[in-house]
Amino acid sequence: MRQWPDDRVAFGGDYNPEQWPREVWADDLRLMEAAGVSFVTLGVFSWSWLEPSKGEYVFDWLDEVMDRLGEHGIAVDLATATATPPPWLSAAYPEILPVDREGRTLWPGSRQAWCPSSPVYRDLALALTDRMAERYHEHPALAMWHVSNEYACHNLPCYCDTCAEAFRRWLERRYATLDALNEAWGTAFWSQRYTDWADVLPPRITTTFGNPTHELDYHRFGSDTLLDFFLAEKEVIRRHSPDVPVTTNFMTLSGFRLLDYHDWAPHQDVVSTDHYVVDALPHPRAELSFHGDLTRGLAGGAPWMLMEHSTSAVNWQPVNPAKRPGDTLLDSLTHVARGADTLGFFQWRQSRAGSEKFHSALVPHAGEDSDRFREVCALGAVAGRLGEVVGSRVEAEVALLWDYEAEWAVAGPCMPSAALDYVTAAHTVHRLLRDRGVTCDVVHPDADLSGYRVVVVPTLYLVSDEAAASVAAAAEAGAHVVVTYFSGIADPDDHVRLGGYPGAFRELLGVRVEELFPLRVGETVALEGGGHGTVWSEDARTAGAEVLQSYADGPLAGRPAVTRRAVGPGAAWYLGTLPDDATLGRLLDRIVAEAGITPVAAVPTGVEVTRRRSATGSWLFVLNHTDDDCTLQVTGHDLVAGADVGPVTTVPARTAAVVREA
Ligand code: GLA
Numbered sequence: 001m002r003q004w005p006d007d008r009v010a011f012g013g014d015y016n017p018e019q020w021p022r023e024v025w026a027d028d029l030r031l032m033e034a035a036g037v038s039f040v041t042l043g044v045f046s047w048s049w050l051e052p053s054k055g056e057y058v059f060d061w062l063d064e065v066m067d068r069l070g071e072h073g074i075a076v077d078l079a080t081a082t083a084t085p086p087p088w089l090s091a092a093y094p095e096i097l098p099v100d101r102e103g104r105t106l107w108p109g110s111r112q113a114w115c116p117s118s119p120v121y122r123d124l125a126l127a128l129t130d131r132m133a134e135r136y137h138e139h140p141a142l143a144m145w146h147v148s149n150e151y152a153c154h155n156l157p158c159y160c161d162t163c164a165e166a167f168r169r170w171l172e173r174r175y176a177t178l179d180a181l182n183e184a185w186g187t188a189f190w191s192q193r194y195t196d197w198a199d200v201l202p203p204r205i206t207t208t209f210g211n212p213t214h215e216l217d218y219h220r221f222g223s224d225t226l227l228d229f230f231l232a233e234k235e236v237i238r239r240h241s242p243d244v245p246v247t248t249n250f251m252t253l254s255g256f257r258l259l260d261y262h263d264w265a266p267h268q269d270v271v272s273t274d275h276y277v278v279d280a281l282p283h284p285r286a287e288l289s290f291h292g293d294l295t296r297g298l299a300g301g302a303p304w305m306l307m308e309h310s311t312s313a314v315n316w317q318p319v320n321p322a323k324r325p326g327d328t329l330l331d332s333l334t335h336v337a338r339g340a341d342t343l344g345f346f347q348w349r350q351s352r353a354g355s356e357k358f359h360s361a362l363v364p365h366a367g368e369d370s371d372r373f374r375e376v377c378a379l380g381a382v383a384g385r386l387g388e389v390v391g392s393r394v395e396a397e398v399a400l401l402w403d404y405e406a407e408w409a410v411a412g413p414c415m416p417s418a419a420l421d422y423v424t425a426a427h428t429v430h431r432l433l434r435d436r437g438v439t440c441d442v443v444h445p446d447a448d449l450s451g452y453r454v455v456v457v458p459t460l461y462l463v464s465d466e467a468a469a470s471v472a473a474a475a476e477a478g479a480h481v482v483v484t485y486f487s488g489i490a491d492p493d494d495h496v497r498l499g500g501y502p503g504a505f506r507e508l509l510g511v512r513v514e515e516l517f518p519l520r521v522g523e524t525v526a527l528e529g530g531g532h533g534t535v536w537s538e539d540a541r542t543a544g545a546e547v548l549q550s551y552a553d554g555p556l557a558g559r560p561a562v563t564r565r566a567v568g569p570g571a572a573w574y575l576g577t578l579p580d581d582a583t584l585g586r587l588l589d590r591i592v593a594e595a596g597i598t599p600v601a602a603v604p605t606g607v608e609v610t611r612r613r614s615a616t617g618s619w620l621f622v623l624n625h626t627d628d629d630c631t632l633q634v635t636g637h638d639l640v641a642g643a644d645v646g647p648v649t650t651v652p653a654r655t656a657a658v659v660r661e662a
């Protein structure tokens with residue numbers, strides 16, 4: 001086995017040589033060397049090549065690829081190849097095919113067409129994993145195991161009969177008795193009381209709205225089921241290969257709400273994830289930064305791997321714009337700025353055929369004589385110079401709470417507003433803090449909050465008593481806690497906390513809300529003192545808090561919109577609405593100042609800054625997303641340019657600096 005490359009930021013991506021004739025393989029190695037590729041992920045979709053018929057294994061081609069990569073000093077992140085079964089398998093075992101909410105079978109012909117609960121699929125996948133681990137565990141190129149690929153991406157939730165049976169067993173373990181299940185699901189409502197476990201079904205298509213706790217539990221069940229599958233594959237690998245790190249690539253980009261990665265992360269030897277810039281988002285690059293902070297939170301603050309991103313366009317959006325010059329460097333270094341020590345791409349060579357032929361790659365259709373490939377080579381060289389950053393940690397004084405269960409619940413049926421998106425408040429506060437040079441750790445509500453000067457609680461609709469107590473304790477210990485609208489409403493069974501919203505945070509905030517007033521799409525409400533609220537409003541009365549801003553018009557005119565309650569040396573701030581950026585920005589300026597936080601560096605808006613630190617030094621990341629050069633005060637050595645800089649340093653438009661601070 002090989003050590004994962006740590007003398008540089010590991011640079012490479014998914015390598016699919018089975019898509020190409022053998023002549024191309026030698027050229028691949030030559031170009032990988034030119035680009036500074038130090039790792040590849042191999043075999044993700046190779047099952048039909050490795051096992052062309054049941055029990056017939058063909059490893060010679062993979063042996064050859066592994067050997068050659070090893071000779072060239074390229075580390076291999078070897079996939080178990082279990083992400084997508086070959087056609088013969090689905091034909092022989094059609095019972096593995098997933099079924100959608102409406103009862104339609106999802107047929108083979110794309111990828112990941114397997115039911116997460118299928119024991120048949122699991123046995124066949126574990127058999128392949130066993131052969132892979134047995135064959136390659138001592139290979140000198142092997143540096144990491146890559147289990148499956150983006151679990152849940154296409155096959156969750158599955159509503160088939162096998163899942164129905166597995167769901168019942170999962171519920172029996174969770175609730176033990178039907179009385180407990182009935183209580184948790186609130187089945188007194190609409191004659192839903194169960195008297196036999198066998199009557200419980202997946203939340204399939206119904207006449208009208210389903211039971212929200214049933215839906216919520218189906219999310220939990222799906223995440224647990226696939227985690228169990230991952231652990232089974234990991235266990236098989238471990239039997240042969242006890243020392244090589246094992247990971248599976250998450251999908252932490254926003255909007256992918258199928259797995260509870262807080263449950264998954266502790267089982268990864270190193271947390272890895274994929275991220276693609278979603279062009280249709282209002283602030284795609286701010287979302288990229290958020291994703292990095294979230295992934296670092298999942299990794300418990302440790303460095304993580306960016307397994308996949310793209311050099312330019314993807315192929316799965318309605319319109320797929322190419323990246324502008326500079327974007328690839330800026331996007332890549334944003335991940336590193338937020339804790340990534342690996343820069344992986346999908347994929348090495350752009351496909352000639354198949355549904356991803358127009359997805360960008362490290363080697364484009366145009367070939368090596370292209371600006372894109374020259375840019376890739378330049379990025380590979382930068383990754384090589386960033387070796388000293390590897391292992392260091394990102395500094396943050398703000399915690400922002402993130403919970404997949406709350407996200408699932410908010411997206412459930414029959415909420416006060418279908419237009420309410422769990423991520424909106426979190427992304428907005430994070431983006432405005434990023435604009436101010438303030439870094440957030442995005443962490444689970446159960447995380448240790450001591451040590452943070454500010455704790456942001458955005459739309460934490462569903463929260464446990466313990467997490468609510470931990471937030472209150474943070475304020476009492478001196479933190480500034482910022483709770484936004486529609487937080488603390490429900491308990492983990494999605495039962496409303498009575499006596500006035502936001503039940504779990506009422507006392508902490510000194511605010512009692514009698515009724516929710518969601519705003520219509522595009523509707524705003526004026527705030528006294530200037531600015532306006534968007535998305536949401538709440539009929540709040542203070543009970544010990546100071547009113548900072550009230551509503552100036554609409555049905556809640558005169559009622560508090562933003563409040564502050566002193567709590568020991570800290571404070572609890574409440575936002576019943578989402579103010580416009582300028583108004584919220586001013587409030588965050590005040591909170592940051594009161595909390596005693598100094599921004600990472602003084603830079604103009606549009607220039608993103610973070611700091612990584614280790615026992616041996618600190619590195620200032622300056623990402624200039626603007627079309628103007630920017631200057632700032634910093635002295636040291638810029639690893640991107642490979643030059644000493646300071647005391648006044650200029651970072652040219654649409655490029656980046658990583659300065660080892662003197
Ligand atoms: C995912 C998959 C890759 C590829 C990319 C395209 O991340 O893991 O195989 O399909 O999407 O963006």
Ligand code: ZN
Nearest residue numbers: 115158160163
């Ligand atoms: Zn199923």
